[in-house]
Amino acid sequence: MEPSSAKAIVCHELTKQFGDFRAVDRITFDVAQGEIFGFLGANGAGKTTAMRMLCGLSYPTSGQATVAGFDVYRQQEQIKRNIGYMSQKFSLYENLTTLENIEFFGGIYGLTNQQLKAKSDELVTTLGLQSEAKKLVGSLPLGWKQKLAFSVAIIHEPKIVFLDEPTGGVDPVTRRQFWDLIYAASDRGITNFVTTHYMDEAEYCNRISIMVDGRVEALDSPANLKRAHHTDSMDDVFYQLARGAKRGE
Numbered sequence: 001m002e003p004s005s006a007k008a009i010v011c012h013e014l015t016k017q018f019g020d021f022r023a024v025d026r027i028t029f030d031v032a033q034g035e036i037f038g039f040l041g042a043n044g045a046g047k048t049t050a051m052r053m054l055c056g057l058s059y060p061t062s063g064q065a066t067v068a069g070f071d072v073y074r075q076q077e078q079i080k081r082n083i084g085y086m087s088q089k090f091s092l093y094e095n096l097t098t099l100e101n102i103e104f105f106g107g108i109y110g111l112t113n114q115q116l117k118a119k120s121d122e123l124v125t126t127l128g129l130q131s132e133a134k135k136l137v138g139s140l141p142l143g144w145k146q147k148l149a150f151s152v153a154i155i156h157e158p159k160i161v162f163l164d165e166p167t168g169g170v171d172p173v174t175r176r177q178f179w180d181l182i183y184a185a186s187d188r189g190i191t192n193f194v195t196t197h198y199m200d201e202a203e204y205c206n207r208i209s210i211m212v213d214g215r216v217e218a219l220d221s222p223a224n225l226k227r228a229h230h231t232d233s234m235d236d237v238f239y240q241l242a243r244g245a246k247r248g249e
């Protein structure tokens, strides 16, 4: 959908210091409700550290931010209740079946039995997993696991979902299929905050920010960023910005 003007995330000069080292350096940006926001940066740029603060998992050193209208210092529990989270590293239980995973995450997010039943049926059908419903998730192809992991991350229809490199290790066609789910969630008004190293995914976002050494060095739509950097390739934009990075070498 066209992102509305309501703000899902407001972030002003947000900073995280580890001793003398400033991992996240005064980052400032807004994300609109329903927006698909790409959060890019080279290794060590500070994406995970920033995302942890926005998810209510770590206190900032300074600066302000609200997520779904809740303050990252004082309302971490409310933030956690209003977001979904999916990471390549932590997602599903491989030794539970597809249905058991749906029930597990639905249960954690507080769905009633009736809601759970309806959601399970809906998910299994929309993902085309009917014949896999009773199979262990460990036996599913990676692309299907990723789609299922995303679906359970938003099973409670949160205002915002944070996706940390959600499509690692799959080919561009499988990634594109995954993005159909992101678009569908965005159409329902869910804000998608996505970290990725894949430039094809960056192109799918409404806007992207590019972090370099803790700072947001660029933030705009993919088309505007390419225009500003006189190139038709997102790879080039990323390279132009990130080549001076001190970290991640």
Ligand SMILES: Nc1ncnc2c1ncn2[C@@H]1O[C@H](COP(=O)(O)OP(=O)(O)OP(=O)(O)O)[C@@H](O)[C@H]1O
Binding pocket: 018, 021, 023, 041, 042, 043, 044, 045, 046, 047, 048, 049, 050, 247
């Ligand atoms: N708890 C910590 N104590 C000290 N330094 C830390 C801590 N957590 C992260 N860092 C440092 O902060 C910097 C930013 O790390 P972060 O994991 O946020 O980067 P990233 O952009 O997510 O990188 P990647 O893409 O490799 O995951 C790195 O130099 C990292 O070593």
